[in-house]
Amino acid sequence: MAQGFRQISRNEHLPARIAAQFAQLIHKGTIKPGDKLPTEHSMAQTFGVSRTVVREAIAQLRNEGLVETRQGVGAFVVERQARHIRLGDGGLMDNHAFQDLFQLRVPLEIEAAGLAALNHTEEQMGLLEEALLRMSASDDWNTEGVAADLEFHRIIALATGNDYFDQFISAIADRVGHVIIAAREQIMLDEIKSITIEEHGAIRDAIHARDPIAARQAMRSHLKGSASRVGLQLKFFI
Missing domain, CATH: 1.10.10.10 (Winged helix-like DNA-binding domain superfamily/Winged helix DNA-binding domain)
Incomplete structure (x- = not known):
């Protein structure tokens, strides 16, 4: 094998x-x-x-x-x-590939955050909190930290109550991992860790409050920040 x-x-x-x-x-x-x-x-x-x-x-x-x-x-x-959806192995990514990825993530994950605020269960809220805690406690951001970050987003997809969100967000997890690692190479570890936790915490709080508008805004801010950390300026039409 x-x-x-x-x-x-x-x-x-x-x-x-x-x-x-x-x-x-x-x-x-x-x-x-x-x-x-x-x-x-x-x-x-x-x-x-x-x-x-x-x-x-x-x-x-x-x-x-x-x-x-x-x-x-x-x-x-x-x-x-x-089986769920699976994209082919993209290998290393450049700025053009990052731009394409964010054009997909913006409508997909902003809507997912809003739906998760409306439809999440208490169990899913607990899993979201656990993922955020793992991000905070992680000493190895390129393995444990990235895995916890991706899990945070997947739990939001599950919390929408719509299986398609889970399938699509799981399918692009590999690409999103590239973005996370690229961003963390540009900023000091302590600084990126603080920013990441703050952005994800805002998403968690809005979902917990069952406020779909605030959840969408928090996810939008996170995606905008994530894109800027790899040198992209997102244009929003939603």
């Missing part, structure tokens, strides 16, 4: 890159529905990463509907008709 995989560069978002390699093999049919993925230990050795990174990669594949996990047994590829 190790054949066809490559070592992961340290400057990449590790879980997303591992997930992308497995997704490519799954879509090609090299790994077929019903096949069991290698063990965490085996994958950690193959990619030269920790088991924590491997768990996050499997979680991303599960979120995207490519695999299912069975407690105490492992992760298995699911049938094609059960």
Whole structure:
């Protein structure tokens, strides 16, 4: 199973890159529905990463509907008709790719925030709080921090009550991870951490208050800030 995989560069978002390699093999049919993925230990050795990174990669594949996990047994590829949307592996991204990504994120995530404010459950609110706490406590922003950030946005998608938001936001998670890492390379760690927590906290507060207008505004501010940190100036038409 190790054949066809490559070592992961340290400057990449590790879980997303591992997930992308497995997704490519799954879509090609090299790994077929019903096949069991290698063990965490085996994958950690193959990619030269920790088991924590491997768990996050499997979680991303599960979120995207490519695999299912069975407690105490492992992760298995699911049938094609059960899968969610998955974009091809985009590799490294330039400013043009960032611009295209934000043009999609703006209407998608602003609307998701508004719907989440109206439709979230108490359990989802708790998960959102946990993701924010993990972001605050993370010492490794390029792995744990990015994973918690992406999870925060995915929980908002789930809280809309509309499965399509979850599918689309999960599909672009790899690209969003690139943006997060690129932004954090431009600003001092303590500063970017403070800004990120503040922006996400405002979104959390508005959703918790069940205020869809404030939630949309908070998400809009976050996306505008995120874009500016990679050198983009967004134009809003909504």
